[in-house]
Amino acid sequence: MEESDKPADIDRKIALDARDWIVRLTSGNVSEAELQRFKAWRDRSPEHKRAFERERVFWQQLQVLDGESDGMPPVRPPQQRRGLIGRRGFLIGGGAAATAAAAMIAMPRLQLLWNADFTTAVGQQAEIPLPDGSVAMLNTDSAIAVDFTPRLRLVTLLKGEAEFRVRPDSSSLFRVAALGGNSDALGTTFAVKAIENLATVTVQEGHVRVAGPAAPTDLDETLAGKVELVANEQTSYVTGEPPLPASAVDTDVVLAWRSGRVIFEGKSFSAAVAELGRYVPERIVLGPGARPDVPVSAIFSTKDALDAVQALAKTQGLVARRIPGVMILIT
Secondary structure (H helix, E strand, O other), rough: HHHHHHHHHHHHHHHHHHHHHHHHOOHHHHHHHHHHHHHHHHHHOOHHHHHHHHHHHHHHHHHHHOOOOOOOOOOOOHHHHHOOHHHHHHHHHHHHHHHHHHHHHOHHHHHHHHOOOOEOOOOEEEEEEEOOOOOOOOOOEEEEEEEEOOOHHHHHHEEEEEEEEEOOOOOOOEEEEEEEEEEOOOOOOEEEEEEEOEEEEEEOOOOOEOOOOOOOOOOOOOOOOOOEEEHHHHHEEEEEOOOOOEEOOOOOHOOOOHHHEEEEEEEEEHHHHHHOOOOOOOOOEEEOOOOOOOEEEEEEEEEHHHHHHHHHHHHHOOOOOEEEOEEEOOO
């Protein structure tokens, strides 16, 4: 091999490594150790970062070419998406077609993993020590990004739910940003939940100020749309809207997930099923015969979420039929 050929070969190897990382990150089974190895590889050199970004953009362009912009949720497994392999084979070759299929199905997950510092899988919980001595406890299927500066200890909740036990520091504001709103605290324990376009903030002890819509790094305390929360209070907001007034809640019920339980007190059947759905890998679908508004009062273990779904179905004389890895149909 001539000397002039070596840079091209090195570039090709980095590109292949980047493509391999896309496949692994979008597999749906990425461990925390693998995620840390990926970040170490990505940060090894500017060439690694550029190669991964090129591959990521390439898969996005393929998604546009395949016309997959109808807003429908992705269907697993990949081989069920008919009519895609031939065209991708023409575009990038048969061997890489499967790679493209996996990448496009899980592109939102790839973007989340790219931005996240800590994640949990479905059904998993994890306690994360933060750089200042505070602690974040992540619930099922959650992700956070951490960016601490001398004036602002910023945690962005990218997905899911987390409780924060904040170490007091009067010189540095502790903030959790989620869905365009900010929750600020100094020495307190509170939880933030971001599911779809709704964020919920619950305070167990201390004092939290919730404001928005606002940029995560905006330190202007004169912003409109602020709500002050104290212990056993809660607020919520929709993306792009200010928070609702504070309301009293039973934090032992709302935050029962910290001890591995889900407690329902008069929650609608559909809402209870949706909450349990966060702890199982399949999508839950309510079929004919289900009465979504019937109130439910029960206590379930998060470790036995599938059994809990089946038990809820039986309360209405229904059956939960599971297609592993695809869906659970209640009918």
